[in-house]
Amino acid sequence: MNRIELKFDKTINSLAGNDYGYKEYKDQVESKFKWDEKNEIVFPNNIEKIAISFIQGFARDIVDKIDKNKIEDYITIKSSSEYLTDKIISNMKF
Amino acid sequence: MLYLKISWVWVLKMQDVDKIFENIEATCHINSGNFDKHKIRIKDKRFGYKSIFKIIEHLKWIINNKLFNSTIKIVIDSEVIADDASLIIFETIIYNIIKKYNLNISYIFNINNKILGYELFRLSNLYKFNDRFIDRQEFIEKYEQRLDINKNRFRKITYNNKENLPTNYLSITMSEFSTFLSAFNLQKEYLDDLIEVISEIIGNAIEHSNGDCIIDVKVLNHKKKDHKFVSITSISIGDIFIGSEIKEFINNCDKSCYSSNNKIVINAYNNQKALFSSDYDIDSFAMVSAYQKYVTTRINPGGTGGSGLTTLIQTLIEKSENNHCYSLSGNNIVFFNKPFLSLTKDGLIGFNELNDYMNNIPSLDAVRKIKYKFNCTIYNLMFVVKEMIE
Numbered sequence: 131m132n133r134i135e136l137k138f139d140k141t142i143n144s145l146a147g148n149d150y151g152y153k154e155y156k157d158q159v160e161s162k163f164k165w166d167e168k169n170e171i172v173f174p175n176n177i178e179k180i181a182i183s184f185i186q187g188f189a190r191d192i193v194d195k196i197d198k199n200k201i202e203d204y205i206t207i208k209s210s211s212e213y214l215t216d217k218i219i220s221n222m223k224f
Numbered sequence: 225m226l227y228l229k230i231s232w233v234w235v236l237k238m239q240d241v242d243k244i245f246e247n248i249e250a251t252c253h254i255n256s257g258n259f260d261k262h263k264i265r266i267k268d269k270r271f272g273y274k275s276i277f278k279i280i281e282h283l284k285w286i287i288n289n290k291l292f293n294s295t296i297k298i299v300i301d302s303e304v305i306a307d308d309a310s311l312i313i314f315e316t317i318i319y320n321i322i323k324k325y326n327l328n329i330s331y332i333f334n335i336n337n338k339i340l341g342y343e344l345f346r347l348s349n350l351y352k353f354n355d356r357f358i359d360r361q362e363f364i365e366k367y368e369q370r371l372d373i374n375k376n377r378f379r380k381i382t383y384n385n386k387e388n389l390p391t392n393y394l395s396i397t398m399s400e401f402s403t404f405l406s407a408f409n410l411q412k413e414y415l416d417d418l419i420e421v422i423s424e425i426i427g428n429a430i431e432h433s434n435g436d437c438i439i440d441v442k443v444l445n446h447k448k449k450d451h452k453f454v455s456i457t458s459i460s461i462g463d464i465f466i467g468s469e470i471k472e473f474i475n476n477c478d479k480s481c482y483s484s485n486n487k488i489v490i491n492a493y494n495n496q497k498a499l500f501s502s503d504y505d506i507d508s509f510a511m512v513s514a515y516q517k518y519v520t521t522r523i524n525p526g527g528t529g530g531s532g533l534t535t536l537i538q539t540l541i542e543k544s545e546n547n548h549c550y551s552l553s554g555n556n557i558v559f560f561n562k563p564f565l566s567l568t569k570d571g572l573i574g575f576n577e578l579n580d581y582m583n584n585i586p587s588l589d590a591v592r593k594i595k596y597k598f599n600c601t602i603y604n605l606m607f608v609v610k611e612m613i614e
Contacts, residue, residue: 139395139396142396144419146395146397146423146427147394148427181394181398181423181427186532
Protein backbone atom coordinates (compact mmCIF):
# COMPACT_ATOMS: atom_id res chain seq x y z
CA MET A 131 0.00 0.00 0.00
CA ASN A 132 1.20 3.49 -0.86
CA ARG A 133 1.29 5.56 2.35
CA ILE A 134 0.92 9.34 2.18
CA GLU A 135 1.39 11.14 5.49
CA LEU A 136 -0.09 14.62 5.61
CA LYS A 137 1.35 17.44 7.69
CA PHE A 138 -0.47 20.52 8.96
CA ASP A 139 0.22 23.35 11.35
CA LYS A 140 0.37 21.69 14.78
CA THR A 141 -1.49 24.53 16.49
CA ILE A 142 -4.75 23.80 14.68
CA ASN A 143 -7.18 20.96 15.35
CA SER A 144 -9.56 21.58 12.44
CA LEU A 145 -9.40 21.84 8.66
CA ALA A 146 -11.79 23.93 6.57
CA GLY A 147 -12.07 25.62 3.18
CA ASN A 148 -12.50 24.26 -0.33
CA ASP A 149 -9.55 26.12 -1.84
CA TYR A 150 -7.30 25.20 1.09
CA GLY A 151 -8.27 21.53 0.71
CA TYR A 152 -7.47 21.69 -2.99
CA LYS A 153 -4.12 23.35 -2.36
CA GLU A 154 -3.14 20.74 0.23
CA TYR A 155 -4.06 17.95 -2.20
CA LYS A 156 -1.87 19.57 -4.86
CA ASP A 157 1.02 20.17 -2.45
CA GLN A 158 0.99 16.97 -0.42
CA VAL A 159 -0.82 14.27 -2.38
CA GLU A 160 -0.93 14.68 -6.16
CA SER A 161 2.67 13.77 -6.96
CA LYS A 162 2.67 10.83 -4.51
CA PHE A 163 -0.70 9.32 -5.43
CA LYS A 164 -0.51 5.99 -7.27
CA TRP A 165 -3.48 5.13 -9.46
CA ASP A 166 -2.43 1.51 -9.86
CA GLU A 167 -2.50 0.62 -6.17
CA LYS A 168 -4.28 1.50 -2.96
CA ASN A 169 -3.23 4.70 -1.19
CA GLU A 170 -3.35 5.17 2.56
CA ILE A 171 -3.80 8.87 3.31
CA VAL A 172 -2.89 9.63 6.91
CA PHE A 173 -4.22 12.74 8.64
CA PRO A 174 -2.16 13.67 11.74
CA ASN A 175 -3.63 13.06 15.20
CA ASN A 176 -3.88 16.75 16.02
CA ILE A 177 -6.60 17.08 13.37
CA GLU A 178 -9.87 16.26 15.13
CA LYS A 179 -12.42 17.98 12.88
CA ILE A 180 -12.64 18.46 9.12
CA ALA A 181 -15.29 20.54 7.37
CA ILE A 182 -16.97 19.20 4.23
CA SER A 183 -15.61 22.15 2.25
CA PHE A 184 -12.02 21.03 2.91
CA ILE A 185 -12.77 17.44 1.90
CA GLN A 186 -14.57 18.51 -1.26
CA GLY A 187 -11.60 20.62 -2.30
CA PHE A 188 -9.14 17.93 -1.27
CA ALA A 189 -10.96 15.27 -3.30
CA ARG A 190 -11.81 17.48 -6.29
CA ASP A 191 -9.28 15.98 -8.70
CA ILE A 192 -9.77 12.45 -7.38
CA VAL A 193 -13.53 12.37 -7.96
CA ASP A 194 -12.97 13.90 -11.39
CA LYS A 195 -10.93 10.83 -12.34
CA ILE A 196 -12.76 7.98 -10.66
CA ASP A 197 -16.33 7.00 -9.84
CA LYS A 198 -17.22 8.29 -6.36
CA ASN A 199 -18.51 4.84 -5.43
CA LYS A 200 -15.09 3.33 -6.16
CA ILE A 201 -13.12 5.71 -3.95
CA GLU A 202 -12.45 2.97 -1.41
CA ASP A 203 -10.80 0.84 -4.11
CA TYR A 204 -8.10 3.52 -4.35
CA ILE A 205 -8.02 5.18 -0.94
CA THR A 206 -7.88 4.23 2.71
CA ILE A 207 -8.07 7.01 5.26
CA LYS A 208 -6.36 7.01 8.63
CA SER A 209 -7.22 9.77 11.08
CA SER A 210 -7.52 10.61 14.79
CA SER A 211 -10.84 8.76 15.13
CA GLU A 212 -13.04 6.24 13.40
CA TYR A 213 -15.82 8.84 13.30
CA LEU A 214 -13.59 11.29 11.43
CA THR A 215 -12.37 8.60 9.03
CA ASP A 216 -15.97 7.66 8.15
CA LYS A 217 -16.86 11.32 7.71
CA ILE A 218 -13.96 11.93 5.31
CA ILE A 219 -15.00 9.03 3.09
CA SER A 220 -18.72 9.89 3.14
CA ASN A 221 -17.96 13.57 2.40
CA MET A 222 -15.79 12.51 -0.55
CA LYS A 223 -18.77 10.61 -1.90
CA PHE A 224 -21.22 13.48 -1.24
CA MET B 225 -12.22 27.83 35.24
CA LEU B 226 -9.91 30.30 33.56
CA TYR B 227 -11.55 32.26 30.79
CA LEU B 228 -9.59 33.77 28.01
CA LYS B 229 -9.99 37.45 27.39
CA ILE B 230 -8.47 38.63 24.16
CA SER B 231 -8.50 42.10 22.67
CA TRP B 232 -7.35 42.75 19.16
CA VAL B 233 -8.38 45.91 17.45
CA TRP B 234 -9.28 45.66 13.81
CA VAL B 235 -10.25 48.48 11.52
CA LEU B 236 -13.29 47.65 9.43
CA LYS B 237 -13.64 49.06 5.97
CA MET B 238 -15.64 52.16 6.82
CA GLN B 239 -17.35 52.45 3.47
CA ASP B 240 -18.67 48.92 3.91
CA VAL B 241 -20.44 49.68 7.17
CA ASP B 242 -22.08 52.78 5.69
CA LYS B 243 -23.57 50.53 3.00
CA ILE B 244 -26.29 49.42 5.42
CA PHE B 245 -27.81 52.89 4.98
CA GLU B 246 -27.96 52.59 1.19
CA ASN B 247 -31.25 51.55 -0.44
CA ILE B 248 -33.21 52.66 2.65
CA GLU B 249 -35.67 55.47 2.07
CA ALA B 250 -35.08 58.51 4.30
CA THR B 251 -38.27 59.11 6.29
CA CYS B 252 -39.10 61.38 9.19
CA HIS B 253 -40.78 59.46 12.00
CA ILE B 254 -41.30 62.25 14.52
CA ASN B 255 -44.22 64.62 14.66
CA SER B 256 -42.60 67.29 16.80
CA GLY B 257 -41.54 70.51 15.16
CA ASN B 258 -38.37 70.52 17.28
CA PHE B 259 -35.72 69.05 15.04
CA ASP B 260 -32.95 69.51 17.63
CA LYS B 261 -34.21 66.58 19.66
CA HIS B 262 -35.26 63.37 17.99
CA LYS B 263 -36.87 60.57 19.94
CA ILE B 264 -37.36 57.48 17.81
CA ARG B 265 -39.72 55.16 19.63
CA ILE B 266 -40.01 51.50 18.58
CA LYS B 267 -43.28 49.92 19.67
CA ASP B 268 -43.08 46.72 17.63
CA LYS B 269 -43.81 43.71 19.82
CA ARG B 270 -40.64 42.08 18.47
CA PHE B 271 -37.54 44.14 17.90
CA GLY B 272 -36.53 42.93 14.44
CA TYR B 273 -35.92 44.07 10.88
CA LYS B 274 -39.09 46.21 10.71
CA SER B 275 -37.83 48.14 13.75
CA ILE B 276 -34.31 48.35 12.32
CA PHE B 277 -35.59 49.83 9.06
CA LYS B 278 -37.65 52.45 10.88
CA ILE B 279 -34.54 53.54 12.81
CA ILE B 280 -32.38 53.73 9.69
CA GLU B 281 -35.10 55.60 7.79
CA HIS B 282 -35.18 58.35 10.39
CA LEU B 283 -31.41 58.50 10.87
CA LYS B 284 -30.97 58.78 7.12
CA TRP B 285 -33.52 61.59 7.09
CA ILE B 286 -31.48 63.43 9.75
CA ILE B 287 -28.28 62.92 7.73
CA ASN B 288 -29.87 63.97 4.43
CA ASN B 289 -31.16 67.14 6.08
CA LYS B 290 -27.74 67.78 7.64
CA LEU B 291 -29.18 68.05 11.16
CA PHE B 292 -25.81 67.15 12.64
CA ASN B 293 -26.33 69.11 15.88
CA SER B 294 -29.39 67.08 16.78
CA THR B 295 -29.70 64.93 19.88
CA ILE B 296 -31.09 61.51 19.06
CA LYS B 297 -32.60 59.06 21.50
CA ILE B 298 -33.83 55.67 20.37
CA VAL B 299 -36.35 54.09 22.72
CA ILE B 300 -37.03 50.40 22.25
CA ASP B 301 -40.33 49.52 23.91
CA SER B 302 -40.51 46.06 22.36
CA GLU B 303 -41.41 43.11 24.53
CA VAL B 304 -38.91 40.77 22.96
CA ILE B 305 -35.81 40.81 20.79
CA ALA B 306 -36.31 38.79 17.62
CA ASP B 307 -32.76 37.49 17.48
CA ASP B 308 -29.11 38.34 17.92
CA ALA B 309 -28.81 39.54 14.32
CA SER B 310 -31.18 42.42 15.11
CA LEU B 311 -28.96 43.45 18.02
CA ILE B 312 -25.76 43.28 15.98
CA ILE B 313 -27.29 45.29 13.15
CA PHE B 314 -28.48 47.86 15.69
CA GLU B 315 -24.98 47.99 17.15
CA THR B 316 -23.63 48.52 13.63
CA ILE B 317 -26.05 51.42 13.10
CA ILE B 318 -24.93 53.13 16.31
CA TYR B 319 -21.27 52.49 15.40
CA ASN B 320 -21.74 54.05 11.98
CA ILE B 321 -23.64 57.04 13.33
CA ILE B 322 -21.04 57.91 15.94
CA LYS B 323 -17.97 57.07 13.86
CA LYS B 324 -18.82 58.44 10.45
CA TYR B 325 -21.34 61.18 11.34
CA ASN B 326 -20.30 61.93 14.95
CA LEU B 327 -23.93 62.46 15.98
CA ASN B 328 -25.07 62.69 19.59
CA ILE B 329 -27.06 59.51 20.00
CA SER B 330 -28.24 57.31 22.86
CA TYR B 331 -30.60 54.39 23.22
CA ILE B 332 -32.65 52.57 25.80
CA PHE B 333 -33.96 49.03 25.62
CA ASN B 334 -37.10 48.66 27.79
CA ILE B 335 -37.36 44.95 27.32
CA ASN B 336 -38.50 42.20 29.64
CA ASN B 337 -35.45 41.04 31.59
CA LYS B 338 -36.99 37.63 32.26
CA ILE B 339 -36.77 36.43 28.69
CA LEU B 340 -33.94 34.76 26.78
CA GLY B 341 -33.62 37.69 24.38
CA TYR B 342 -32.60 39.84 27.33
CA GLU B 343 -29.63 37.55 27.90
CA LEU B 344 -28.53 38.09 24.29
CA PHE B 345 -28.79 41.81 24.93
CA ARG B 346 -26.90 41.53 28.23
CA LEU B 347 -24.02 39.78 26.46
CA SER B 348 -23.95 42.26 23.58
CA ASN B 349 -21.76 45.34 23.25
CA LEU B 350 -24.94 47.43 23.54
CA TYR B 351 -25.61 46.56 27.17
CA LYS B 352 -22.91 48.75 28.69
CA PHE B 353 -24.28 51.97 27.19
CA ASN B 354 -27.97 51.23 27.60
CA ASP B 355 -29.69 54.43 28.78
CA ARG B 356 -26.28 56.03 29.29
CA PHE B 357 -23.97 58.47 27.61
CA ILE B 358 -22.05 56.58 24.91
CA ASP B 359 -18.31 56.84 25.24
CA ARG B 360 -17.56 57.25 21.55
CA GLN B 361 -14.04 55.87 21.58
CA GLU B 362 -14.88 52.91 23.79
CA PHE B 363 -17.92 51.96 21.69
CA ILE B 364 -15.93 52.15 18.46
CA GLU B 365 -13.03 50.14 19.87
CA LYS B 366 -15.36 47.47 21.20
CA TYR B 367 -17.14 47.18 17.84
CA GLU B 368 -13.88 46.96 15.93
CA GLN B 369 -12.34 44.42 18.28
CA ARG B 370 -11.31 41.60 16.00
CA LEU B 371 -11.60 38.81 18.52
CA ASP B 372 -13.64 38.91 21.71
CA ILE B 373 -14.08 35.78 23.78
CA ASN B 374 -15.60 35.34 27.19
CA LYS B 375 -17.47 32.65 29.06
CA ASN B 376 -20.63 32.63 26.94
CA ARG B 377 -19.72 34.57 23.84
CA PHE B 378 -17.36 34.30 20.90
CA ARG B 379 -17.22 37.23 18.49
CA LYS B 380 -14.80 37.54 15.62
CA ILE B 381 -14.43 39.84 12.64
CA THR B 382 -13.03 38.01 9.64
CA TYR B 383 -11.45 40.25 7.07
CA ASN B 384 -12.71 39.57 3.55
CA ASN B 385 -9.47 38.84 1.81
CA LYS B 386 -9.75 36.36 -1.07
CA GLU B 387 -6.05 35.59 -0.64
CA ASN B 388 -6.97 33.87 2.64
CA LEU B 389 -9.02 31.21 0.85
CA PRO B 390 -6.19 28.82 -0.11
CA THR B 391 -4.52 29.22 3.30
CA ASN B 392 -5.27 27.71 6.71
CA TYR B 393 -7.09 30.89 7.77
CA LEU B 394 -10.49 29.19 7.98
CA SER B 395 -8.95 26.19 9.72
CA ILE B 396 -7.54 28.49 12.41
CA THR B 397 -10.96 30.09 12.86
CA MET B 398 -12.61 26.68 13.05
CA SER B 399 -10.04 25.61 15.65
CA GLU B 400 -10.82 28.72 17.71
CA PHE B 401 -14.53 27.91 17.68
CA SER B 402 -13.74 24.34 18.54
CA THR B 403 -11.84 25.46 21.64
CA PHE B 404 -14.62 27.85 22.68
CA LEU B 405 -17.52 25.44 22.20
CA SER B 406 -15.71 22.49 23.75
CA ALA B 407 -16.10 24.20 27.14
CA PHE B 408 -19.82 23.40 26.99
CA ASN B 409 -21.28 20.04 27.72
CA LEU B 410 -22.78 19.47 24.27
CA GLN B 411 -22.98 16.10 22.57
CA LYS B 412 -19.87 15.50 20.50
CA GLU B 413 -21.57 14.93 17.16
CA TYR B 414 -23.73 18.01 17.64
CA LEU B 415 -20.70 20.02 18.71
CA ASP B 416 -18.79 18.94 15.59
CA ASP B 417 -21.68 19.95 13.34
CA LEU B 418 -22.00 23.32 15.07
CA ILE B 419 -18.32 24.05 14.62
CA GLU B 420 -18.44 22.96 11.00
CA VAL B 421 -21.50 25.04 10.14
CA ILE B 422 -19.81 28.15 11.56
CA SER B 423 -16.69 27.61 9.46
CA GLU B 424 -18.77 26.96 6.33
CA ILE B 425 -20.78 30.15 6.84
CA ILE B 426 -17.61 32.21 7.20
CA GLY B 427 -16.09 30.49 4.15
CA ASN B 428 -19.19 31.31 2.10
CA ALA B 429 -19.13 34.89 3.34
CA ILE B 430 -15.51 35.37 2.27
CA GLU B 431 -15.94 33.60 -1.04
CA HIS B 432 -19.26 35.01 -2.19
CA SER B 433 -19.51 38.51 -0.69
CA ASN B 434 -17.45 41.66 -0.72
CA GLY B 435 -17.71 42.66 2.93
CA ASP B 436 -15.99 41.70 6.15
CA CYS B 437 -17.86 39.20 8.27
CA ILE B 438 -18.85 39.51 11.92
CA ILE B 439 -19.49 36.13 13.48
CA ASP B 440 -21.03 36.03 16.93
CA VAL B 441 -21.80 32.85 18.86
CA LYS B 442 -23.52 32.82 22.23
CA VAL B 443 -24.24 29.82 24.41
CA LEU B 444 -26.71 30.29 27.27
CA ASN B 445 -28.44 28.19 29.87
CA HIS B 446 -31.99 27.35 28.84
CA LYS B 447 -34.90 27.32 31.28
CA LYS B 448 -35.37 23.65 30.47
CA LYS B 449 -33.09 21.57 32.68
CA ASP B 450 -29.95 20.18 31.03
CA HIS B 451 -30.50 22.25 27.88
CA LYS B 452 -28.48 24.99 26.25
CA PHE B 453 -29.54 27.76 23.92
CA VAL B 454 -27.05 28.30 21.08
CA SER B 455 -27.19 31.39 18.88
CA ILE B 456 -24.99 31.72 15.79
CA THR B 457 -25.06 34.93 13.81
CA SER B 458 -22.94 36.00 10.87
CA ILE B 459 -23.26 39.38 9.21
CA SER B 460 -21.46 40.51 6.07
CA ILE B 461 -22.10 44.05 4.93
CA GLY B 462 -21.90 44.42 1.18
CA ASP B 463 -23.87 44.57 -2.03
CA ILE B 464 -23.06 41.11 -3.35
CA PHE B 465 -25.84 38.80 -2.23
CA ILE B 466 -26.40 35.06 -2.01
CA GLY B 467 -27.27 34.13 -5.58
CA SER B 468 -25.81 37.26 -7.22
CA GLU B 469 -23.34 35.14 -9.18
CA ILE B 470 -26.09 32.71 -10.17
CA LYS B 471 -28.17 35.60 -11.49
CA GLU B 472 -25.14 36.65 -13.55
CA PHE B 473 -24.88 33.09 -14.83
CA ILE B 474 -28.56 33.09 -15.86
CA ASN B 475 -28.19 36.41 -17.65
CA ASN B 476 -24.84 35.57 -19.25
CA CYS B 477 -25.26 34.50 -22.88
CA ASP B 478 -21.92 32.67 -22.81
CA LYS B 479 -22.25 29.77 -20.38
CA SER B 480 -19.23 27.86 -21.67
CA CYS B 481 -17.03 28.81 -18.71
CA TYR B 482 -19.47 27.50 -16.12
CA SER B 483 -19.92 24.00 -14.76
CA SER B 484 -22.30 21.78 -16.73
CA ASN B 485 -23.90 20.97 -13.35
CA ASN B 486 -25.49 24.41 -13.49
CA LYS B 487 -27.83 23.30 -16.29
CA ILE B 488 -30.42 22.45 -13.66
CA VAL B 489 -30.56 26.15 -12.74
CA ILE B 490 -31.47 27.12 -16.30
CA ASN B 491 -34.05 24.33 -16.53
CA ALA B 492 -35.62 25.32 -13.20
CA TYR B 493 -35.51 28.99 -14.19
CA ASN B 494 -37.35 28.30 -17.43
CA ASN B 495 -39.96 26.29 -15.53
CA GLN B 496 -40.43 28.83 -12.75
CA LYS B 497 -40.11 32.24 -14.41
CA ALA B 498 -43.76 32.40 -15.45
CA LEU B 499 -44.62 32.21 -11.73
CA PHE B 500 -42.34 35.10 -10.69
CA SER B 501 -44.08 37.95 -8.84
CA SER B 502 -43.28 40.78 -6.46
CA ASP B 503 -43.06 38.14 -3.70
CA TYR B 504 -40.73 35.81 -5.59
CA ASP B 505 -38.52 37.10 -8.37
CA ILE B 506 -35.25 36.22 -10.09
CA ASP B 507 -33.25 37.34 -7.04
CA SER B 508 -35.27 35.01 -4.80
CA PHE B 509 -34.84 32.21 -7.34
CA ALA B 510 -31.08 32.80 -7.52
CA MET B 511 -30.76 32.69 -3.73
CA VAL B 512 -32.74 29.43 -3.53
CA SER B 513 -30.60 28.01 -6.35
CA ALA B 514 -27.45 28.68 -4.33
CA TYR B 515 -28.58 25.97 -1.88
CA GLN B 516 -28.83 23.25 -4.53
CA LYS B 517 -26.24 20.49 -4.75
CA TYR B 518 -23.44 20.97 -7.31
CA VAL B 519 -24.67 24.42 -8.30
CA THR B 520 -21.52 26.47 -8.34
CA THR B 521 -20.19 29.64 -9.81
CA ARG B 522 -16.70 28.23 -9.75
CA ILE B 523 -15.22 28.01 -13.23
CA ASN B 524 -13.42 24.91 -12.05
CA PRO B 525 -16.22 22.74 -10.64
CA GLY B 526 -15.90 20.38 -7.73
CA GLY B 527 -17.40 22.26 -4.82
CA THR B 528 -20.50 21.08 -3.06
CA GLY B 529 -22.45 24.12 -4.05
CA GLY B 530 -24.65 25.29 -1.20
CA SER B 531 -25.97 21.87 -0.35
CA GLY B 532 -23.13 21.11 2.07
CA LEU B 533 -24.27 23.98 4.26
CA THR B 534 -27.95 23.09 3.81
CA THR B 535 -27.23 19.52 4.88
CA LEU B 536 -25.38 20.70 7.96
CA ILE B 537 -28.19 23.05 8.99
CA GLN B 538 -30.71 20.27 8.36
CA THR B 539 -28.71 17.95 10.60
CA LEU B 540 -28.48 20.53 13.38
CA ILE B 541 -32.21 21.21 13.19
CA GLU B 542 -33.05 17.51 13.35
CA LYS B 543 -30.85 17.04 16.40
CA SER B 544 -32.18 20.10 18.25
CA GLU B 545 -35.35 20.31 20.31
CA ASN B 546 -36.26 23.77 19.13
CA ASN B 547 -34.82 26.06 16.49
CA HIS B 548 -35.23 29.14 14.36
CA CYS B 549 -32.86 29.50 11.42
CA TYR B 550 -32.76 31.74 8.39
CA SER B 551 -30.51 33.49 5.94
CA LEU B 552 -31.18 37.04 4.78
CA SER B 553 -29.48 38.54 1.76
CA GLY B 554 -30.55 41.76 0.07
CA ASN B 555 -34.35 41.75 0.17
CA ASN B 556 -34.75 37.98 0.46
CA ILE B 557 -35.09 35.72 3.47
CA VAL B 558 -34.87 31.94 3.32
CA PHE B 559 -36.14 30.15 6.44
CA PHE B 560 -34.64 26.77 7.20
CA ASN B 561 -37.77 25.31 8.70
CA LYS B 562 -39.47 21.96 8.72
CA PRO B 563 -41.27 20.65 6.71
CA PHE B 564 -39.48 22.42 3.86
CA LEU B 565 -35.96 21.50 4.87
CA SER B 566 -35.17 18.25 3.15
CA LEU B 567 -32.84 17.41 0.29
CA THR B 568 -33.96 15.00 -2.41
CA LYS B 569 -31.74 12.07 -3.36
CA ASP B 570 -30.34 14.34 -6.08
CA GLY B 571 -29.42 16.97 -3.49
CA LEU B 572 -32.10 19.44 -4.50
CA ILE B 573 -34.31 21.42 -2.15
CA GLY B 574 -37.53 23.07 -3.24
CA PHE B 575 -38.52 24.83 0.01
CA ASN B 576 -42.11 23.90 -0.93
CA GLU B 577 -44.70 21.25 0.02
CA LEU B 578 -43.67 19.00 -2.87
CA ASN B 579 -39.95 19.60 -2.29
CA ASP B 580 -39.70 20.28 -6.00
CA TYR B 581 -37.05 22.81 -7.01
CA MET B 582 -37.25 22.09 -10.72
CA ASN B 583 -40.93 22.91 -11.32
CA ASN B 584 -42.39 24.76 -8.35
CA ILE B 585 -41.67 27.99 -6.58
CA PRO B 586 -41.02 27.86 -2.81
CA SER B 587 -43.66 28.31 -0.14
CA LEU B 588 -44.00 31.88 1.08
CA ASP B 589 -43.51 30.43 4.56
CA ALA B 590 -39.96 29.51 3.54
CA VAL B 591 -38.87 32.24 1.12
CA ARG B 592 -39.99 35.82 1.60
CA LYS B 593 -39.24 39.39 0.61
CA ILE B 594 -38.42 42.18 3.03
CA LYS B 595 -39.11 45.87 2.55
CA TYR B 596 -35.66 46.93 1.35
CA LYS B 597 -32.72 45.53 -0.54
CA PHE B 598 -30.62 45.55 2.59
CA ASN B 599 -26.87 45.56 1.89
CA CYS B 600 -26.25 42.62 4.19
CA THR B 601 -25.98 38.88 4.12
CA ILE B 602 -27.00 37.42 7.44
CA TYR B 603 -27.17 33.91 8.82
CA ASN B 604 -29.05 33.62 12.07
CA LEU B 605 -29.23 30.14 13.56
CA MET B 606 -30.76 29.47 16.98
CA PHE B 607 -31.02 26.06 18.60
CA VAL B 608 -32.10 24.58 21.88
CA VAL B 609 -30.07 21.46 22.48
CA LYS B 610 -29.86 18.86 25.20
CA GLU B 611 -26.61 18.67 27.10
CA MET B 612 -24.61 15.51 27.28
CA ILE B 613 -25.44 13.47 30.36
CA GLU B 614 -22.26 12.10 31.85
